[in-house]
Amino acid sequence: MIDLHEFWQARVSGVELEQRQLAALARYAVRDAPAPFERFARLAAEGLGVQAGMLRFQDGQRVWSGGGPEAPGWTAEELALCQDAIRQEDGFVIQDAGPSLPFRFYAGIPVITPQGHRIGMLCVRDATPGRAFAAAERRFLRDLAGAVITELEVRRLQREQIAASADTAFWNCLASGIAGAPDFDAALDQALAYCAERMGAAICMLMALHPAAAQIEYVKSYFQPESGLAASEMSGWFGRMPFSLFSFGSQLAQGQVADTGPLSLADDLHHYPRLEELVAAGLRRQIMHPFDLAAWRFGLVLGFERPDVPAGMHGLILEFITRLTPLLLGRQREDALARANRALRTIHASTETFEQAKRPRALFAAACRLGVEVGGYQGAWIGLARQDQARRIQVAAHHGAGEAYTARLNLSWADVPAGQGPAGRALRDARMAVVHDVAREPSFAPWREQALANGFRAVIALPFGPPEAPPMACSCSIPRRRWPSATRSRFCSAS
Known part of the structure; x- marks a missing residue:
């Protein structure tokens, strides 16, 4: 039997120990449980024939009580006693707490995890002082505390299995989404x-x-x-x-x-x-x-x-x-392999087609058709850089979607608002120009509404032509915003 006065005098903070116990308790997610533990407190009270039972976990956030309707609620003193008594090696018994506390008999057994962490206390109390607490009764309370751990372990394993299944399903969906x-x-x-x-x-x-x-x-x-x-x-x-x-x-x-x-x-x-x-x-x-x-x-x-x-x-x-x-x-x-195959098909087809084209406009028309039918672009057009004062871009050929849109384009390759599109920049800077997202690119504002109406979401333009002749530009459109790769750029240049 523990002397209550000596017990209170022997209290030790054990902050580090409590932190380990709380970490062990967190694995069981007791706060998320739908309160199935009241039956353990009730079984403890009924099995020992005492007034009330209580199951309290170390974090103090969950307390389940069981007992007859005449059993009063648990006081702050009792909860504090339970919190400190959890540190006892083999539980504790107070056969007579004296008249100063709202109980006389008090007994408790710690709830211990398989790893040895004390995460809670299963306690009983009674108003009758001097009550015996035999070895069989201590064993009963200890077995009941073990049943609490079994319940917690089963719930933890179920949660982990559900989480693992959900995790597997998530990664399978991701892999399928990427593959598809x-x-x-x-x-x-x-x-x-x-x-x-x-x-x-x-x-x-x-x-x-x-x-x-x-x-x-x-x-x-x-x-x-x-x-x-x-x-x-x-x-x-x-x-x-x-x-x-x-x-x-x-x-x-x-x-x-x-x-x-x-x-x-x-x-x-x-x-x-x-x-x-x-x-x-x-x-x-x-x-x-x-x-x-x-x-x-x-x-x-x-x-x-x-x-x-x-x-x-x-x-x-x-x-x-x-x-x-x-x-x-x-x-x-x-994708790289598929794009390379398309590029090879484009080159092969263009070689045959260009050999048959006798006039420049026929050559341009063939190049645009190949860009759409073989290269996979939604629409393609070729513009000639005029050497007039306005530096206009004249559409020489078109194939695919947006023919009327392309015919109405008012473009320039001068450094003016009409020259800030991809074709104007490609001709002016003599390098590839890309609009990744037609809907958001600020420089594409003059043509955005009509381009979106025709289903264009991204545009790539490349300059070409012999050094001694006026430059030309090939512009290709695709139906979704894109971060074009160097390989895709080569497809356009190949045609």
Whole structure:
């Protein structure tokens, strides 16, 4: 028997021990349980013939009581006693607590995990002092405490099995989505959507690193439709921008994780205008994880509408990237092979067709037809760079969608508003020009409405022609926004 006075005098804080016990208790997710444990408290009281029983876990957040209707509630003194008594090696018994406390007889056995952590206490009490507590009764209470652990272990295993099944289903869906996408660009869309869903993020963006130029390029993004960030204007993100404009710029360059921590409107973010825009729209935290795909380094950027993220979020993102990378690489290889085959077919077909073309316009028409029928573009046209004062671009041939749209184009290759389209820039700068997303590219504003109406989502233009002749441009359109690869660019030039 324990002397109550001596017991209270012997209390030890045991902060580190309590932390380990709480960590062990957390594995069982008792707070999420639908309170099935009252029966253990009731069985303890009925089996020992006492007034009341109680099951209390170490965190103090869950207490289940059992007993007859005459049993009063448990007092703060009793709960505190139970909290401290959990440290006893083999339980404890107080046969007579004296008249100062609302009980006289008190007994308890710790609830111990298979790893030896004491995570709770199964206690009984009675108003009758001097009650005996035989070895058989102690054994009964200990067995009942063991049944509590068995219940918790069964529930934990069930949760883990359900979580594992859900995890497997998620990765299977992701793999199927990537494999079933019509092309690599669509596969990337699928990946970003699944990533946002997995992490509970409002926005998921992919950024590409250009280390030689110390620049970062926006590739694409996915916004959760129900998010307040879904209406964010992303046109300002297009193109390459210096590292210094991004809060994660230097970390991406060094291959390090970047986490802004909690964000608010009161933060001074004027050095990072893009982040400032998102915070104004409701962003409250941003995390960036770098990863390498083939010869590129990318940053997977997640934006959250809450400042706190679940524990282990960084590990979850890393797992996602680790699983995602081989899926994307596999799909990238498949697409590269398919594109290479299309390029070879285009070259082969163009060789035969060009040999038969006797006039330039017939040659141009054949090239446009090959770009659509063999190269896989939605529409293709060739423009001639006129040497007049306005430097007009004259459409010489067209094939595919948007013929009327192309015929009405008012284009120039001078450095004027009409010359800021991809064809004008390609001719003026003598290099390929790309519009990744017609709907958002600011320089494409004069032609956006009609281009979208014809189903065009991205455009690529390449200059060509012999050095001694006026330059020409070949412009090809595709039905979805895209981050064109160098291989796809070669398809256009091959035709």
